[in-house]
Amino acid sequence: MTFELTKEYLDRIQTAIEAGDDTTLRVEMEELYPADISGILYELDTDHAHYLLNLLDHAVGAEIISNLDPAVRVDLLKTFTSEELAPFINQMESDDAVDVLNEQPIQVREEVIALLEDREQARFILDLLHYDEDVAGGLMQKELIKINVNLTVNACIEEIRDQAENVENVYAVYVVDDVGKLLGLVSLKKIVLARKTARIADIYDDDIVYVETYRPAAEVAEVMQKYDLDAVPVVNVQKRLLGRITIDDIVDLITEQAEEDIQVISGLSGEVEEDDTIWARSKVQLPWLVAGAVGSLLAATVINGFQSELGKIAALAAFIPIIGSTGGNVGIQTSSLILQSLSDTTGLNATLGQRLLRTLLVAVINGLVVGLIAGTYTFLIGEPRLFFVVAMSLLAVVLLASFMGTVTPLLLNRIGINPAVASGPFITTANDLIGIGVYFLIADLLLAEL
């Protein structure tokens, strides 16, 4: 049922663009959903994409531009003049228009706003430009249906008719008082079923969840998810209705947040697609590889300091990998659990003390198990004198890594850094380094012969 983009189809489109065969292109594009045309634009080079986009109906083009990957969009829109861009912006929902304009140089932004035919749209955009993009005010759209509480259902239907073109998904009509303060809502279903002469005051629902403009985006996502909302109204401190945030924007936000977390945990510094240029990929991979290398070379310096011990008991070197990787693995596991509990706000939150106690108890069990396994191995390789050194080092490493894995994400979260960083190579490298130091120290203490 959904469109599948093939190499053959793409070739046909490219040939038509090169031949300037606008009729074929228009006919082909008319059969597709905007989301499918986006898929084609991703595969075309920028000039071809520009050509194709300019052929489309502005409303369709507006929807496509709104949903393009921002990196691709910035490149593509560079080839557009302000005069070419304005009619598309004119057709967007205000929140999307602001997102696109925020990516443009200030001059383009101002030219486009000046060129907008729909002056209400221009006003909406100017209003929204004030807000930071990761708070409710930056996510909201100005398009919504609102009605004074003293009017009737009939007046409400007229309002919907007037706004029909601007508001794509209505969901509900917001009810306000004479000064624009949010009182409640009436669902579209209720409007369909109500008598035309019924007064809004008698049928509206005053039990309404709303957010203030300054609420962080993550909190908005959580509220909408928790209360299963399709849209949430946004108000200012006086509770005046300013806009609304719809669920599709939240779905995008949740997906982006999850992608960003996984990217940070995987040690990628910045967004990149697998099929980006070689250089772009190298640029996001190298920072952590280099940082990790430097960390490991610090560990190398520690090991070098114990050269004479290694010279006497070469088998000590054999346990360097298990010390390093166990510390890393425990660190990732623990910080990931903390990460998860930070994003889960149902119920009461544990205090730092409770968290540490529980984590350290788990660490004792895990450290003893791993320590015993590695300890047994010392017998297998005929170095039983290393039993206590290895087992005790592993217990210490697991305890330390659990402590770091608990404290680091909480600390990062407190100072406003994405705590997922603590699950990545940073903590792995730190634990690697600490673990090896602990290991050789314990060896030095326990083995009298060194």
Place this chain on the structure above:
Amino acid sequence: MTFELTKEYLDRIQTAIEAGDDTTLRVEMEELYPADISGILYELDTDHAHYLLNLLDHAVGAEIISNLDPAVRVDLLKTFTSEELAPFINQMESDDAVDVLNEQPIQVREEVIALLEDREQARFILDLLHYDEDVAGGLMQKELIKINVNLTVNACIEEIRDQAENVENVYAVYVVDDVGKLLGLVSLKKIVLARKTARIADIYDDDIVYVETYRPAAEVAEVMQKYDLDAVPVVNVQKRLLGRITIDDIVDLITEQAEEDIQVISGLSGEVEEDDTIWARSKVQLPWLVAGAVGSLLAATVINGFQSELGKIAALAAFIPIIGSTGGNVGIQTSSLILQSLSDTTGLNATLGQRLLRTLLVAVINGLVVGLIAGTYTFLIGEPRLFFVVAMSLLAVVLLASFMGTVTPLLLNRIGINPAVASGPFITTANDLIGIGVYFLIADLLLAEL
């Protein structure tokens, strides 16, 4: 604006439950949204939660039970008799009812279905029990408004009135022909604005996105996200309309999927909360710690095999951490990029050959950079004869880890295992092991004196 659960509030509720003060409890709960009552239930012990839930209005209780964390729900519902459970199931949407019943023993499931007052609900549930829970059929709910294409808007409004109680969010009315085949839809907005006597045939939109019952859940999520849908109709192979999937279920699905990916990448075997019991946490952490330990002990065996080399050049041991961690880091980065591109289906997919070529080119750059950094370090510690050994080993390790990081997730995906596994400790350990083998082999080959 949203409710904040405090220790004091919780204490008050607990005291009221113990005192059997139903009036206070009912008054307090009436002020809260169902999602907030869930937060309280999470903090109460099972018997208290049972007591509180049984006091609630069945519709409110149904919504709460639908949205509870499944692990908590299973425990809680064990304390309910079939007679107590049935009135709640009676009030749920059919998809939620099936999810809850699927967690119950067969006997309870059958007893509850037999006890349902709403016989249509019973029929819906029996229909849905056939489907696997991770395909469209398992996600859909039977509650929707459908209307024959030959009827009028007025008949449509009557249909909505009849179904109003069952269908919480209407979004749109689905249009079917005489045999129930899906033809299109009419949005609620259009119904509000249409003349009452207009024929559905003249106003419905036949350009509709739908999914078949057998489509995997991930594909449904993708379609809804791509086309920004609030609800998607589900049809059988004859295109007969069977149900619909609403966006709130998809939001939950996306969140769960992201959590599962992060959990797998972090090496946690199974779902666990930070505040679960010590033993539960240890149980999800230990499998990977033990597997990682075994992998590292294999690496230890390799290192032990080169004891005489280590005896001659003790500095060789110093580079074990950088070899291991670089391999691990590159493996995670590469597989994470592949993971991301597997879940992104806009545009054309690269072939395995293209992917490998690009990945290996990136690996050459990264390997050279890290190799040169570590190579420089050999001069700093006065072991310049190790320059080529270390630099070449790191290049080889980065190339191998990139190859593994590309092929493993693709392979896992092909055989139906969550490819996120390839970003976790599994690939780290494998790369650790391979890297150390390569390092000592190269050392053996290049250093004539060994």
